[in-house]
Amino acid sequence: MNNSAIKTTTSFKAEPLLFSIFHKAEAEYLQIEQMFAMLGWEELPNEIKLNIEEDVKGYIDELHGNYSTNCPHIQRRRESVDFWVNSYIDGVCTLDTAAQALKVNGLM
Secondary structure, eight states: OOGGGSOOOOOOOHHHHHHHHHHHHHHHHHHHHHHHHHHTOTTSOHHHHHHHHHHHHHHHHHHTTSOOOOOHHHHHHHHHHHHHHHHHHTTSSOHHHHHHHHOOOOOO
16 A cells, blocks of 8 residues: 555644633633622522523623613513522522522423
């Protein structure tokens, strides 16, 4: 077999791409944590934070002027998030109750 017929491809360097992905993820994480702090919710347990992470991202996007919504469904979700987070913080409900109430079920 003639080895000269085999064409070698240039090696793909994943490190710069992975660094970029990790850097973006870290920046997003810090932004979300900053928003939790601005809302006074930095001490919330991860069970609640994970269930409202997309809501907090929406708050960030809206503050950055990416969009503004008057959608009644989003307004109701925001009221629900505020109610359950404050109920947990005030000791009115358990962590499990708040986390379950804030869980968003996917459309399937």
